[in-house]
Amino acid sequence: MTDAILVVGSGPSGVHAAATLLARGLRVRMLDVGRPRPDVVRPELSLDGLKRELPDPSRYFLGDDWEALVLNDAEGEYYGFPPSKQYVFANPADMDLRIDGFAPLFSHAAGGLAEAWTGGTYPFDDRDLESWPFGWRELAPYYGRVAQRIGISGSDRDDMARHFPVHEGLQPPLEPDVHSARLLERYTRARGRWLAQGARLGRARVATLSQPLGHRNACHRSGRCQWGCPTDAFYTPSVTLRECLDDDGFTYVPGHEVTHLAVDTAGRARAAIARRADGHEERFEADRIVLAAGTLATARIVLESVARSGAEPPELDGLMDNRQVMMPFVNLALLGRPFEPKSYQYHQLALGLDRGGARDYVHGLVTTLTTALVHPIVQSLPFSMRTSLGVFRNLHTALGLLNVNFADDRRPTNRVGLEPGADGRTRLAICYVPAEDEPERVGSGLRTLRRLLLGLGCIAPPMMTRERPMGASVHYAGTFPMVADGGDWTTDATGRLRGIDGVWLADGSTFPTLPSKNLTFTLMANATRIAEEAF
Amino acid sequence: MARRLFVTGASGFVGGHLLDAARDGGIPVVALARDAERARRLHPAVEWVEGDLAEPARWAAALAPGDVVVHLAAVTGKAPARVHDRVNREGTRALLAASAAADAAHFVFVSSVAVRFPEQRHYPYAHAKAAAERLVREGPLPWTIVRPTLVVGPGAPVLESFAMLAGMPWTPVFGPGNALVQPIDGRDLGRLLLVLALDPPASEVIELGGPERLRLGDWIGRIRAVRGRGRPRLLHLPLAPTRALLAAVEPLLLRWLPLTAGQLATFANDGVATPHPFAARFASALQPLDSSLAAPTPGRLPPEIADEATLTRECHTLTRHLIGREAPDGVIAGYLRHHRERPLGATDPFEASLLARARRGGLATRMADAYAARVLPRGLLRRKLTLLLALLETQPESYTAIDAPDPGGTLRTWLGLAARGFGEVAVAALALPWLGWAHWRTPDRHTP
Numbered sequence: 001m002t003d004a005i006l007v008v009g010s011g012p013s014g015v016h017a018a019a020t021l022l023a024r025g026l027r028v029r030m031l032d033v034g035r036p037r038p039d040v041v042r043p044e045l046s047l048d049g050l051k052r053e054l055p056d057p058s059r060y061f062l063g064d065d066w067e068a069l070v071l072n073d074a075e076g077e078y079y080g081f082p083p084s085k086q087y088v089f090a091n092p093a094d095m096d097l098r099i100d101g102f103a104p105l106f107s108h109a110a111g112g113l114a115e116a117w118t119g120g121t122y123p124f125d126d127r128d129l130e131s132w133p134f135g136w137r138e139l140a141p142y143y144g145r146v147a148q149r150i151g152i153s154g155s156d157r158d159d160m161a162r163h164f165p166v167h168e169g170l171q172p173p174l175e176p177d178v179h180s181a182r183l184l185e186r187y188t189r190a191r192g193r194w195l196a197q198g199a200r201l202g203r204a205r206v207a208t209l210s211q212p213l214g215h216r217n218a219c220h221r222s223g224r225c226q227w228g229c230p231t232d233a234f235y236t237p238s239v240t241l242r243e244c245l246d247d248d249g250f251t252y253v254p255g256h257e258v259t260h261l262a263v264d265t266a267g268r269a270r271a272a273i274a275r276r277a278d279g280h281e282e283r284f285e286a287d288r289i290v291l292a293a294g295t296l297a298t299a300r301i302v303l304e305s306v307a308r309s310g311a312e313p314p315e316l317d318g319l320m321d322n323r324q325v326m327m328p329f330v331n332l333a334l335l336g337r338p339f340e341p342k343s344y345q346y347h348q349l350a351l352g353l354d355r356g357g358a359r360d361y362v363h364g365l366v367t368t369l370t371t372a373l374v375h376p377i378v379q380s381l382p383f384s385m386r387t388s389l390g391v392f393r394n395l396h397t398a399l400g401l402l403n404v405n406f407a408d409d410r411r412p413t414n415r416v417g418l419e420p421g422a423d424g425r426t427r428l429a430i431c432y433v434p435a436e437d438e439p440e441r442v443g444s445g446l447r448t449l450r451r452l453l454l455g456l457g458c459i460a461p462p463m464m465t466r467e468r469p470m471g472a473s474v475h476y477a478g479t480f481p482m483v484a485d486g487g488d489w490t491t492d493a494t495g496r497l498r499g500i501d502g503v504w505l506a507d508g509s510t511f512p513t514l515p516s517k518n519l520t521f522t523l524m525a526n527a528t529r530i531a532e533e534a535f
Numbered sequence: 536m537a538r539r540l541f542v543t544g545a546s547g548f549v550g551g552h553l554l555d556a557a558r559d560g561g562i563p564v565v566a567l568a569r570d571a572e573r574a575r576r577l578h579p580a581v582e583w584v585e586g587d588l589a590e591p592a593r594w595a596a597a598l599a600p601g602d603v604v605v606h607l608a609a610v611t612g613k614a615p616a617r618v619h620d621r622v623n624r625e626g627t628r629a630l631l632a633a634s635a636a637a638d639a640a641h642f643v644f645v646s647s648v649a650v651r652f653p654e655q656r657h658y659p660y661a662h663a664k665a666a667a668e669r670l671v672r673e674g675p676l677p678w679t680i681v682r683p684t685l686v687v688g689p690g691a692p693v694l695e696s697f698a699m700l701a702g703m704p705w706t707p708v709f710g711p712g713n714a715l716v717q718p719i720d721g722r723d724l725g726r727l728l729l730v731l732a733l734d735p736p737a738s739e740v741i742e743l744g745g746p747e748r749l750r751l752g753d754w755i756g757r758i759r760a761v762r763g764r765g766r767p768r769l770l771h772l773p774l775a776p777t778r779a780l781l782a783a784v785e786p787l788l789l790r791w792l793p794l795t796a797g798q799l800a801t802f803a804n805d806g807v808a809t810p811h812p813f814a815a816r817f818a819s820a821l822q823p824l825d826s827s828l829a830a831p832t833p834g835r836l837p838p839e840i841a842d843e844a845t846l847t848r849e850c851h852t853l854t855r856h857l858i859g860r861e862a863p864d865g866v867i868a869g870y871l872r873h874h875r876e877r878p879l880g881a882t883d884p885f886e887a888s889l890l891a892r893a894r895r896g897g898l899a900t901r902m903a904d905a906y907a908a909r910v911l912p913r914g915l916l917r918r919k920l921t922l923l924l925a926l927l928e929t930q931p932e933s934y935t936a937i938d939a940p941d942p943g944g945t946l947r948t949w950l951g952l953a954a955r956g957f958g959e960v961a962v963a964a965l966a967l968p969w970l971g972w973a974h975w976r977t978p979d980r981h982t983p
Binding site for chain 2: 048051052056057058059060061062066069070071072103335336337338339341373374375378379382383384385386387388389390391393394396397439462463467469
């Protein structure tokens with residue numbers, strides 16, 4: 001089976017590279033840790049149905065071990081991942097890292113971190129791709145192919161379509177909930193003021209079916225999105241992984257974590273070395289290896305491969321991630337309105353703030369908070385718990401959350417390296433320093449957005465706005481940038497790694513810049529492009 | 536034979552670390568506490584003697600010839616000058632006299648770098664400590680005086696005060712914020728105190744600081760960084776007028792002030808340790824600063840012990856308080872399961888009493904809730920209410936009570952919100968003085 005192309009990792013990049021290679025009739029062997037998703041509990045029930053029908057709903061929602069219970073002494077970043085998604089982030093206990101200014105997440109789940117994504121599928125336009133070795137025209141067909149594979153709904157003609165070029169396979173947008181519909185209505189009145197500020201509001205592009213696709217049905221608004229879509233109307237990479245498994249040319253080898261590649265003296269990768277949970281190492285021969293383990297894991301594999309071959313591993317620079325700011329707001333017109341549990345839970349609206357250059361475009365996602373657990377929010381209000389609950393009940397429908405994303409670029413200060421760790425092993429060292437002008441860029445962006453929201457009748461109290469730590473947005477990229485003419489530890493336009501022959505990178509590692517639009521759709525499209533052009 | 540330690544202030548933050556170090560070193564300890572039973576639950580291996588420094592008759596007999604006395608007990612924070620004098624100066628005088636009478640071998644006095652701050656206005660703590668140092672130096676026993684800098688480490692009271700400042704959207708910094716600090720971890724201080732106590736008496740003052748010296752502004756930034764917050768935005772306030780203002784209102788409002796005029800001395804003086812060969816010996820073994828700034832593990836006090844009948848009653852009372860009806864069976868089952876699997880501990884000695892009030896129902900519960908929201912927002916009662924809310928929102932009989940708005944239109948909603956606001960203010964106005972007084976009188980609330 002050495003003619004098979006070896007793909008490492010089953011995240012969005014890995015499965016779309018694999019699916020494309022299989023469609024071309026090539027054989028694929030995928031190495032993956034691949035922790036499986038637990039069975040969906042009672043898929044026929046709605047969210048409230050779960051509360052009514054499960055024998056102990058508290059156990060389902062809060063966890064057997066109270067994982068999703070947030071008591072007032074909790075520290076650190078609150079991700080709000082429910083117990084049913086804990087498997088996505090459960091890491092082996094012996095993972096050794098040194099981090100400075102960066103709080104990374106890793107995943108060993110089948111489907112990768114995107115198993116817990118929120119579905120934003122935003123194509124990069126020519127301006128976003130400014131410093132890339134190709135533009136929208138070259139990438140557009142691959143966006144279209146991915147869209148047909150995964151199912152994307154959204155508008156192709158509202159104001160935001162200007163920022164999201166239209167590709168093939170776009171389904172009509174989901175029906176908006178009351179809150180989103182109201183915001184759009186107010187926007188049509190405030191539109192002049194928004195446009196004057198370079199700002200627009202429109203329907204979100206999301207990987208959620210508004211129409212059936214293949215065996216998958218359209219979204220029926222169970223309200224269970226955050227706990228894991230019970231019907232796969234909401235796309236995650238494990239859907240594509242399952243489709244690959246139906247192909248005879250596909251061999252899936254889960255339970256194996258690739259630690260490094262065996263590189264011969266001529267500098268060519270000959271095999272991937274993977275470790276099983278029991279510590280046993282196995283060697284997988286291949287002359288074409290596609291690394292799609294995710295930016296940080298891929299960096300680790302490459303660096304470890306260099307170290308094992310006896311050379312000094314390089315220190316990679318240019319690590320990127322989107323700075324994310326959470327801006328909760330209250331829509332005054334909806335105070336005291338009853339609350340609709342049967343609705344789509346992730347963002348239904350997107351917002352763009354255009355300040356000229358690619359790096360200055362600010363991308364926002366508007367989520368109307370509905371079925372998230374309320375106890376983490378109520379305890380953060382500045383009153384007694386009784387009053388906080390009374391206030392919250394009347395605020396619930398009126399609450400919204402604007403998730404603001406800022407672009408990033410490659411800078412020499414942001415490094416990923418390998419250093420000696422515990423027990424004679426190595427560990428990954430990650431260091432991130434925000435851009436010098438970031439406070440100014442973020443501050444002025446937020447002030448403008450707050451004013452614009454006010455124009456829609458929404459108040460975003462500044463003290464509730466929270467900047468998330470770097471690493472929290474999980475949009476890691478940039479360690480092996482695609483450049484036309486680069487030295488070692490860069491990639492060419494087909495993702496081919498310079499420095500070790502026979503290796504292609506198909507994940508975020510190769511992004512030369514990181515626009516503010518969620519990168520996952522482009523990960524999939526770019527992996528599809530690489531799988532089409534490289535082999 | 537190993538020396539025996541006689542420790543005062545052992546139930547405080549530094550004292551706890553000293554006891555840990557003594558336990559690890561196999562050094563026998565007799566310790567003085569005002570509430571020996573509570574202290575015993577934290578450190579069961581220690582021989583505890585109950586009593587107040589001011590009442591030597593109750594504890595003097597526990598001193599033995601050859602003991603090393605480590606005197607940590609002190610009022611450090613918000614207290615009027617006369618309390619500082621009574622506890623910090625007169626308490627030291629009483630302990631010195633009793634130690635000398637018992638023929639103790641060595642008197643280790645834990646003071647503070649604040650003693651030599653050039654700028655000590657409105658700082659009764661520094662005055663009283665300086666007076667106590669003189670008593671020790673001129674006293675009858677061989678002595679060592681230790682002056683720590685700012686004491687930090689998970690759960691350190693001073694650190695939590697700074698963390699509270701650092702956690703604000705705008706962090707108030709009094710004056711230019713250029714004063715230096717050199718925070719030392721309580722764990723290091725405990726170990727170093729043990730070494731000094733077992734060494735021959737130094738007959739000198741040894742100042743102990745941590746591994747890094749930094750400006751106050753940077754110090755606040757470090758706390759924010761370690762606790763996962765962004766860069767601080769500093770709000771510079773004039774130092775001298777703030778101190779004068781605080782000094783003027785302190786006699787009336789002490790309990791509710793987040794800090795005192797005296798504590799502002801930190802902003803006016805460099806709080807760094809004078810280098811000393813003893814400190815240099817251990818410099819490389821100190822905790823890195825970032826590890827000292829982590830948030831406290833809650834429940835440093837032992838978990839409460841409550842039977843299921845009490846917890847069930849408590850669950851009903853708090854449910855009535857939150858949503859105006861009895862707790863459904865599923866909520867009670869979850870409440871009991873959590874208390875079984877993850878017993879909740881208090882972080883402040885007053886919390887047991889606050890919980891007892893909350894269990895009474897009606898206005899008492901409302902007052903306890905309102906008090907906890909302002910004074911102990913991460914305390915035991917708050918955590919119980921949050922747990923209860925999480926259960927209520929996930930059980931079939933109660934989740935609609937968490938989701939549903941009040942009936943009526945927009946006007947009713949606004950009136951309802953206004954009524955809630957007034958109610959909150961009224962209850963808080965009752966609760967803060969009333970419970971604040973009880974909190975203030977709770978023993979051990981301000982040992983260092």
